[in-house]
Amino acid sequence: MAAAWLTHLAGDRVEVRSAGSAPGAAVNPAAVEAMAEVGIDISDRAPKLLTVDAVRESDVCVTMGCGDTCPVFPGKRYLDWQLADPAGQGVAAVRPIRDEIESLVRGLLAEIAPE
Numbered sequence: 001m002a003a004a005w006l007t008h009l010a011g012d013r014v015e016v017r018s019a020g021s022a023p024g025a026a027v028n029p030a031a032v033e034a035m036a037e038v039g040i041d042i043s044d045r046a047p048k049l050l051t052v053d054a055v056r057e058s059d060v061c062v063t064m065g066c067g068d069t070c071p072v073f074p075g076k077r078y079l080d081w082q083l084a085d086p087a088g089q090g091v092a093a094v095r096p097i098r099d100e101i102e103s104l105v106r107g108l109l110a111e112i113a114p115e
Contacts, residue, residue: 001031001098002062002081004042005105013113017054021069023047028086034094038102060112079108 003018010016027045035042055061055071062079063070072078081104086094 001035001042001086001101002064002105004035004040004045005102006109008040009105010109010113013115014109017058018045019048019050019054021050021066023049024087028089028094030089030091030094031086031098033091034098037091037095038098060108062108 003016006014006016024047027042027047032043050066050070052071055076056073058076060077060079061070062081064081064083065085066080081101083100084093084097086097089097
């Protein structure tokens with residue numbers, strides 16, 4: 001959801017990568033539904049495994065409970081957003097997570113690529 005928000009809000013001002021340390025087989029259907037409610041279609045997205053190269057090539061790495069499994073490189077900016085896990089949750093539980101992610105993404109975007 002964070003990558004989708006950032007892509008939606010930033011357009012071509014930033015390059016967005018999304019991956020996980022233990023990605024699921026498919027995007028959470030409740031997340032797909034919650035994002036569709038705000039006009040963002042993530043139904044065609046597929047979870048990807050986080051790679052060392054993806055972290056190395058990024059300026060800012062936003063993690064969400066990645067812990068020690070995420071690669072760390074000196075000089076990179078890391079943000080660990082403490083969010084409820086939407087896995088296995090229904091759309092009603094995912095909506096507040098979606099909205100919190102939007103707020104965090106808007107704050108980050110204002111710092112890294114203001115309009």
